[in-house]
Amino acid sequence: MELLSPYSASWHTIGRASLRLTLHRKDGAFAPNSGYKESTVASLRFAMLGAGFWSYYQLAGWKELPGAECVALCDRVRNKAEARAREFGVPRVYDNPREIFQQEKLDFVDIVTSPETHRELVQLAVAHKTAVICQKPMAMTYADASEMVRECRDAGVPFCVHENWRWQTPFRALKRVLDDGRIGPVFRARLRMVSGFPVFKNQPFLAELEEFVLTDVGVHVLDAARFLFGEAETLYCQTRRVHPDIKGEDVATVIMRMRSGATVTVELGYAENYLENDRFPETLVFIEGSKGSIEVAGDFWIRITTEEGTFAKRHPPPAYSWVNPAYAVVQSSIVDCHANILQFLEGRGLAETTGEDNLRTLRLVFGSYESARAGKVLRIE
Numbered sequence: 001m002e003l004l005s006p007y008s009a010s011w012h013t014i015g016r017a018s019l020r021l022t023l024h025r026k027d028g029a030f031a032p033n034s035g036y037k038e039s040t041v042a043s044l045r046f047a048m049l050g051a052g053f054w055s056y057y058q059l060a061g062w063k064e065l066p067g068a069e070c071v072a073l074c075d076r077v078r079n080k081a082e083a084r085a086r087e088f089g090v091p092r093v094y095d096n097p098r099e100i101f102q103q104e105k106l107d108f109v110d111i112v113t114s115p116e117t118h119r120e121l122v123q124l125a126v127a128h129k130t131a132v133i134c135q136k137p138m139a140m141t142y143a144d145a146s147e148m149v150r151e152c153r154d155a156g157v158p159f160c161v162h163e164n165w166r167w168q169t170p171f172r173a174l175k176r177v178l179d180d181g182r183i184g185p186v187f188r189a190r191l192r193m194v195s196g197f198p199v200f201k202n203q204p205f206l207a208e209l210e211e212f213v214l215t216d217v218g219v220h221v222l223d224a225a226r227f228l229f230g231e232a233e234t235l236y237c238q239t240r241r242v243h244p245d246i247k248g249e250d251v252a253t254v255i256m257r258m259r260s261g262a263t264v265t266v267e268l269g270y271a272e273n274y275l276e277n278d279r280f281p282e283t284l285v286f287i288e289g290s291k292g293s294i295e296v297a298g299d300f301w302i303r304i305t306t307e308e309g310t311f312a313k314r315h316p317p318p319a320y321s322w323v324n325p326a327y328a329v330v331q332s333s334i335v336d337c338h339a340n341i342l343q344f345l346e347g348r349g350l351a352e353t354t355g356e357d358n359l360r361t362l363r364l365v366f367g368s369y370e371s372a373r374a375g376k377v378l379r380i381e
Contacts (some may be wrong), residue, residue, distance in 0.1 A: 043067055043069040044107035045106055046070055046071070046106060048074070049100070049110070049111045049121055050113035050135075051073055051080040052075070054112050055073075055112045059090075060088075070088065071092065072100055072103075072106075074093070075095065076095055076096075078093065111135060115139060119144050122151070122159070125157065126157050129155065132157065134162065136161055136220070137362065138362060142359075142366040145359055146359060152355055160353055161354070161358040163219075163337070166224050166227040166353075167334075169316065170302060173302055174302060183292035185289060187290065188287075189228070189264045189265070189286065189288070190266075190286050191265070191266050192284045193267070193268050193283045194271075195270060195278050195281070196272050199272075200246060209246075211248050211249070212249055212250060213248070218252060218254070218266070218365060218368070221266050225256070226364070228285075229262055229264050230258055231360065232257065232259070232364060232380045233256075234379050235254055235256045235368060237253065239369075239372045250270045250271055254266040279299075281327055293305045300329065320335070
């Protein structure tokens with residue numbers, strides 16, 4: 001499926017010829033769900049559980065789409081819920097999630113709370129036969145995540161995880177290039193999310209996490225690796241704590257052998273060191289195939305090199321008024337992730353990031369910790 005950018009552009013040869021890119025603004029506003037059939041059913045009613053930082057972006061993303069209406073908001077700190085509800089015109093507020101299920105007629109809930117609360121809230125939704133969307137990471141342990149998926153499956157309750165990284169504009173474009181086969185079978189790839197950005201100054205609570213970089217950004221990048229290259233057969237991981245005053249790891253390197261035979265390396269780092277080309281929060285990618293290579297470079301450029309030369313095209317994220325331009329590639333992808341899950345809940349298509357699918361990503365996350373502790377290669381079942 002093609003997700004449209006607010007700009008059109010053409011590939012331009014790099015190398016002996018000079019590089020030139022012309023961007024053309026398309027007529028009309030960007031349509032976030034342009035890759036999907038437009039909904040013809042009545043809006044689904046949902047409640048958001050959690051009114052913290054990410055709730056703002058989740059609600060703003062839902063506002064971009066027809067077909068979903070937030071009718072209630074819940075947070076244990078009631079004044080936070082009231083403030084967020086005023087921002088978005090949400091009519092009712094709760095501080096007890098049990099009450100929201102008792103009082104509201106809901107089609108689904110969007111859980112935007114901290115990970116340690118996810119299992120209890122999912123179980124509550126299951127008890128009320130209400131579809132669930134859950135923030136990443138799905139759970140604090142693989143065992144808990146497995147149980148959550150099983151409980152939803154056994155109860156016939158739709159369960160999706162809001163894993164938006166794979167919905168970033170450059171990743172969707174990259175997937176199309178890989179699928180067309182122009183660089184031949186992939187034998188090696190590297191995904192790099194390494195930055196000197198001071199995450200612990202921005203979010204001090206992260207320093208208290210016993211497991212950090214793999215569960216925070218690693219879950220995103222490992223999911224993107226699965227999206228691009230399929231499932232892993234084995235993995236080996238090394239972790240490092242560079243900051244002396246944090247509890248978890250801030251650097252990790254994961255090497256996977258995929259079922260296709262390709263070797264895929266994921267590099268993660270928030271060491272707060274100085275980097276010449278720091279592209280936070282962009283994920284940079286380099287892929288080698290039997291007939292060429294692909295690079296996802298800074299500023300959303302994708303460069304394809306084959307015997308015909310090197311061709312480049314820029315794939316910027318769409319612009320929304322509520323998005324922080326510095327984080328646009330991440331925040332804008334929320335809309336397309338929402339759209340994919342919404343069409344699934346409406347019965348108009350499949351969801352990519354179901355609980356079942358995300359469980360495979362968590363196997364890589366928690367398997368990486370297992371490998372790092374043992375210092376051994378881990379076989380992925």
